[in-house]
Amino acid sequence: MTNDPFGALRRQLDDAAATFADSHETLAEILTGLVDDVDRALRERLEIFPVCHHSPASALAMARRLREKTPSVIYLELCEDMRPILAELHNCELPVALQAFASRLDGHDPGSGPLSVIAPITEASAEYQAIAYALQTPGVELVLVDRSTDHVFQWAASTEPDADPDTKTEPEDSALHGDAVGVEIGDLRPRFAELEEHLLHHGKVRHWSEWWDQYVEQPLVGADYATYRQVMALIGSLFRRLTPPDSRRFAVDLDRERYMWTRIREHLSESGADPDSCMYVCGAFHASSRVDEFGLDAPPTSFTITPRTETKWLYGLIPSSHSAIESQFGLAPGSVSIATATWKKARSRTRVKPFALTSKLKNGTLSTAVVPAPRRPVDDQLTGFLGEPPDVRGLDEEELLGWCVDIVRLARKNGYLASTADAIAVFETSILLAGMRHRARPTPYDFQDAAVTCIEKETVPGRRDVRHLCEILLGGDRIGRVGYDALPPLARDVFDRLKPLGIESSKRTVQRVLIDLTARPELAPAARLLWMLRYLLPSHIVRNIMGACTLDEKSIQESWDVSLGRDVRPLIELGYEGVTVEQVLEQRLRRVAWADKATAATALAAVEDAIVFLDNPRLVDELGNRAVELLAAERTVDDAPEVLRRIRRLLAYYRTRGTTLPGWSESFVKVGYAHYCTLLPTAFVDDQTGIRQVAAMIGFLVTMEALALSLGCDRAQLELAVKQSHPESPGKVALRWAAQFQLGTLTLVELRERCDSLLANPLVVGSFPSYLSGFVQTLESIPRLTSFVVELLSKAFGRLPDTVLLPWLPKLIKTFKDQAPDLVPLLAREAGRTFPARLGALNAWVPPWLAAPSAPVVDVAAHGPVAALLDRHREPTDALSTLLGCEGEWAPVSADAPMGSASTELLAAHPESAASLAVLVG
Structure with missing residues (x-):
């Protein structure tokens, strides 16, 4: 092995810098620095496996390397406290997401909760291959070395006002992941905006996902391991060197790398594992790290890992989907589905057997024996890869024809007037677009653009546009499933208790549930559980169609729409709060x-x-x-x-x-x-x-x-x-009058006189609706005023001239609508009882307030039946008063006097009269 396998490549890059750049030293330093980073990563004693998240090329390379090397320890870039829940992946159907959840915060900002972190996993990802291999192979240890979930939010708080620069949150309208913070392995994207714009422009693509698929993913799918490893390390080094060093995100990246290497050295020291039998799986961005802690031979540093807070974190698995992953991590729509299709196609072409977790394993383990492979010398694979011409393989007509026929069939099912001519047009347009973009054969993105151009035209007849139909054709928005055994105890208890209603965790449809509690009273506990779930969960998951459960009403028949099997994530998070x-x-x-x-x-x-x-x-x-x-x-x-x-x-x-x-x-x-x-x-x-x-x-x-x-x-x-x-405002003045009337300190006659004076005063009549609103507000608590308010309205409409009444009506209506909308029906019912029911009786009708005697009227209805009886039949009382020689006028009874107290006081004051009356009547 030569001491400098990349010497020739360095010289080539140095000559290129001298030829194409005015500032030779700066460009040469960047270009040769990339090679230095690759060389440094490959020479490290601990094998570093650089990956990109949800990359089929990374997954294939990982599957090949695991079967070749059979490592005994795998260090994985993932939150270290999520390790216990990885064992539940065999009960799930991918894609799913690992989740850490905390609702009771101790050490974090109380107003920021609840806190949630998710890490999505798909089948076409290198991390899943490593996890499946480690969990199914005896003697293999899987160690997660990235910062804990608690540190994610500790560091986020320390980088305010920006959010955690290494994580991304999902928009409000995205499904499944909600507002959780997302962490991922291998975030490989330019962090220098001008660089990304330059790559997209010269690559003739619309977004980063398409550029990556065309210029990295497809060339590396069939590459050998050495080439894959060097190319990924080179790309990671390029993006790293062009990242602004003063950005908060870059500072957090450095701390993460120090954290991970510290954990790796700690584990090797404690376990005594042989570094040659270990593998470190991390994002390509971190493979060429320049921190002092990099490598097993790095000298001791002052970096220390801060302790976690006292916040109690709960862990579980939630369903994920391709669209949720794309939305949360800023990927183009359909890119994860296209990656899944590429993964399936590459598997069949390369004959690579991937690792997968199943619920029933043969003999419980894989037959792979852990025998470390010998360490390979570092050879230069970059020069050949970078110098070889683009893939010259011709058009795969059979695949493209299949896409064109299938998209026309899907379009017709969704209301488009598509025909065989459209299929031919999509085929030819796909080839044309690929040629315009300097591609040897059309990519799925070229096919999408061609289908939209040839089929969609100007209108979308249904819910799905053609681009969405292409995503369905190429793999669809696959939604994962968390198995019953992987659910928290609360979720399992809910499904167990709802079994009598036919609700199961495996059903993804919206289930209509009909409950007749009269015929089947044993379903009452399940019905009550549905009401509690409706209270605790989002309204669309458990939706009541018929029935009620309130203090006043309990239904005997109920109808529900339940989608717990499809929207299980809120139920899982509910399980974090209790049993x-x-x-x-x-x-x-x-x-x-x-x-x-x-x-x-x-x-x-x-x-x-x-x-x-x-x-x-x-x-x-x-x-x-x-x-x-x-x-x-x-x-x-x-x-x-x-x-x-x-x-x-x-x-x-x-x-x-x-x-x-x-x-x-x-x-x-x-x-x-x-x-x-x-x-x-x-x-x-x-x-x-x-x-x-x-x-x-x-x-x-x-x-x-x-x-x-x-x-x-x-x-x-x-x-x-x-x-x-x-009070000074009209509405509150009316409220005070109503209170005085209720207390008996203001008679109905006095109240009527005050209101009549308001109607007669042209300076006050404009605010009369506010007075009416005040009276209306008290009708529910003082119903005796209902007839009086009807009287006031009748007088207003009868006395006010049109010049005053017409401008006054809109304000009256608006006042009632804003301040007493619930009490107006009570007023309307009273008016219906007061006014005649037929038009013919209107001419002879006399308002009750005009038919009443002109003598002062004492309102004593609130002081008991005795006082009311005496008030209605005053003649006998007046005659008895004259007989007994008692002179006086009718006055209101004291409001706080008990029932009949007026008569009692009168008898007590004249005992001889009572005795004479008793003798007289026998």
């Missing part, structure tokens, strides 16, 4: 109630969900007490409408069940009564508080008054709060 769905749901509800931004309304929502889905009174009490704490601590009333709606529904639920109210609900009402009484004066004058919030506060105080008083609250607190309130 059963009930456990995860309980954790989620607690997390919502104890979140930093939790409010009383969110805690009440958690209480409601706990009652509906979980039979756990202890959890309900815990969440309810948390709602009481949050309500007492709130300083705003923004959520008052939601609080009122939910506490009403919960109290109605307990009352309809015939059970006593739980302690937390009584505490909530008691605390809420005092809390809203305290905040009411401020809310009336605060411009940031809307009338809907103030109306909800009044509704809470009015509707919960009886229960609050029975629990020890003081009604004087509410009366004092209303007296201290001095």
Whole structure:
């Protein structure tokens, strides 16, 4: 072996630099530096295997080399903490992705969670060949040496404001991988934009995937191992030397290389393995590393690996797809499918037998014996490879004809008016495009362009365009599958419990499930599980068609669309949070109630969900007490409408069940009564508080008054709060009048007089819709005002002239729509009862408010049946008063007096009269 096998190549490159460049030294340094990097990588005692991700050429070279060398230790560039889940790959159908997931963060930014990292694996990838070989061959150890998942986010935080420069995230509209951070082996792409643009322009291609397939992938598919290794190391060195050295991504690359070589030396030191029987599989970019830690003979350095945080990471496998990989790692659409087709074709042509994991192995292992191959001398293969002319093999007419016929057939199935003439046109155009691009034969990309030109024309009749049809023809968007045995315990438990409904993990279709709980009550647990999954998973996975599960309603017949077998990733991630769905749901509800931004309304929502889905009174009490704490601590009333709606529904639920109210609900009402009484004066004058919030506060105080008083609250607190309130906006003024009317301090006559004066005042009539909106907001809590609001509207339409009414109507409608859309139907129903049902009766109809006597009317309906009876029949009472010598006028009964207190006071004041009356009536 010569001391410098690449000496001749160096001289050639130096002469080329002198011929073609003005600055000879700079270009010569770059060109000869590439050769130096290749020489350095090949001379390393530990065999370095450079790869490119999802590359058929890398996979074929790996399969050949593994059978030839039979290494006993394989160091693989992959997150070291993902090693335990590799054994589950034999239960999966590729492509799948290794995933690390963390929802509870300790040591990372709490607002950044949940954190997720995925590493996709396809069959046409060198890493899968290495993994399959190591897992099936006895005596072989697979060691992952790249930084851990925790370090991925540690380093990402240290490189802010940019995200982790070595990882990529998927767009929101991409499927399967979601927003996980992707890590890959062998990211081989120019990191110098001008270089990539130059290569694409002179290569006459549209995107990087096509350039790589045409100028690297196809020439290397049939190359021997030595040539493959040197060419990949050369390309990695080129991209590395042209990467801006001050970029954050390059800094992380250097740290990764230090990390990996440190782990390799640690393992060799601990295990005592022979380096000649080991292999280091890494991206070609890292094969020519220049860090001080490179190589087994490197001197000790000061680089230390920082400890991981206390974050608990969970690991599993999720389905992946060709399109998800392409989208996440910036590859051209269809490139992974084309790579898979190239892999299958090259396998049959080269007769290489790849390694593959199967669920049932012959004798449990491969028959390969681990006998290290002798180390080969380093020979120059680059000169011959770079100097040989392009592939001169002619056109493979049979393959191209098959593509043209198949694409026409697919196009016709998808609504295109394609014919045999189009197939001929695609064939000829493919050859023409290949010739224009200086190619000996058409590539799949040339075929795609020709098909789009000849078949698609101007319109797409269906969902799939011709480019998509070409991807289907060349391999399709294959979606992987995670087997039942590789699922986490929660996912397996879900499929076990749903078996009575016919739902299985192996079914990829959307399954329609019909449940009749009357005929088959034993399906009730499975139906409840579907409701919990609907709550926890995205809506399209478990979709309810018919049925309900709320506090107020439980259905007896249900219909569902379930796609758990097809969209299993969210269910797998759910399994990272607990062992059963009930456990995860309980954790989620607690997390919502104890979140930093939790409010009383969110805690009440958690209480409601706990009652509906979980039979756990202890959890309900815990969440309810948390709602009481949050309500007492709130300083705003923004959520008052939601609080009122939910506490009403919960109290109605307990009352309809015939059970006593739980302690937390009584505490909530008691605390809420005092809390809203305290905040009411401020809310009336605060411009940031809307009338809907103030109306909800009044509704809470009015509707919960009886229960609050029975629990020890003081009604004087509410009366004092209303007296201290001095609103200025029209809507809030109306709310205060309604509250005073409810408390009895404002009679209906006085309220009618105030509103009539507003209608008569031309300066105020423009804001009258706001007054009406305030009254409408109180209808649900003070229904006695419904007829009065109908009266106000009738008066407005009857009294206002058209010049005032017509400009006034749009504002009225808009005010009702914005501020009281839910209460307008209540007003409409009352109007239907008030006005005559037939047109003929309208002329003789007299409004009730005009037919009432002119004498002062005392509103005593709220003070019990005795007071109401006396008010309706005043004549006997007046006659008795005259007989007894009691002079006076009718006055409103005290609002806080118990039922019949007015009569009791009268009898107590005149005991002799009561006694005489008793003697008189016998």
